[in-house]
Amino acid sequence: MNPTIAMITFRSMLGRRRALLLLVLPAALVFLAAALRMIGENDLDVSENVLQRFGLATLLPLLALIAGTGVIGPEIDDGQLMYVLTKPIPRQVIVLTKLAVAIVLVAAFAAVPTLLAGLLLSGTAEGMAPAFTVGVVVGGIAYSAVFVALAVASRNAVTIGLLYALVWETLLGNFAPGAKSASIQQWALSVTDALTGASYVRSTVDLGVAVPLLVAVTVAGTLLAVVRLRSLSVASAE
Template sequence: MNTTIAYITFRGMLGRRRALLLFFLPAILLLLSLALRLSGNDGLDTGTSVLWTFGLAVLLPLVALIAGTGVIGPEIDDGQIMYILTKPISRTSVILTKYLCAVVLVAAFAALPVWLGGVIMLGPDSDLPVAFAVGVLLGGVAYSAVFTALAVASRQAVTIGLIYAMVWESLIGNFAPGTQVLSVQQWSLTVLDRLTSSSTVNATVSLPVSVALLVLVTAGSLLLATTRLRSLTLASAD
């Protein structure tokens, strides 16, 4: 990991307008959790539903999309990435640094708020907040790799990412069970299901398959991003 690139990336991410969404989205979850707690509607079923339908299915992919595309996409669009690529820094190091920055942002703006929202609704003794936070973090690891690769490969990364996260996973995945094996959300759900004793969470994809696909998708996406970044350098040089 290159600390200079990481510093520039974090400064750029938190200094852009899109950073407002990073704060706005988790704020909605926390305010909703607090409202449910104060109104007495914070039962196990309600808490699980909020963490699942908003935290895992909405907050996680949107934050990961903002972070994954934001850490490198704008630099490619405005040509600033070429300044970094002219330095004696390996393309693998550039991608890994950008990717790790995205993962840190997902941990801070998705996993942590999900855990805190779960604690507010269900209390510190419940194992659901930790389980959901771990599931969100693992999902963020895969999502961040996919969206970082998309940002390097296409200028339409945000649009493609939204179609995948909101259409494929949230709509098609819910109504066509056979597609759930190709869903990062479902892989994350499988892991968190194993971390909680609550019967309110039921995964449909097996744990070995989920873990294997999380690893393969993450590694494959990073490899693709690195390869595409090398091609970008050669194309610019020509």
């Protein structure tokens, strides 16, 4: 971790425009949960649907995409990262710092609102609120690693990330069991399933498979980002 890089990245990510992007979806989730509670539509079935479909399947990947690509992608595009690469800072430190910032942002803007929405909807019943919060955190770590790697590897990281999150995980996942099983969303849901007694929460992937896959994807994404950043600095020097 490099505190200076982390501070600069946080300042950049929490500027006016990006802060608004980070706030809109969480605010919508909490508002929806509050509205459902007010009208009495907050049983466990409704709670599970909101937390899974809005929190885990929509809010989490979109916020992770904004955070994961935003912490490094714009700096590559406008050339600001070249200044950092000229300093004697190991590439893995740069990547790990950027990834840590992305994870903190996802925890703040996705996990905390999910916990608040869960408590508004179902309180502490069946441990659903904390279970989904943990699922969002572990899923957010994996998503962030993938999207940071995409941002380093491609200028079209946002497009590729949207295709993965919306087409592969959401669209194809509803029709192709294989696509659903190869999904960070389902792996995170497996962790959630293991932590709650609610019968409505069900994942298509066993916990013993989901956890190693989450770890593998996180490590692979981080290593890919480091390798690509090294080649980026060499190419720039030439």
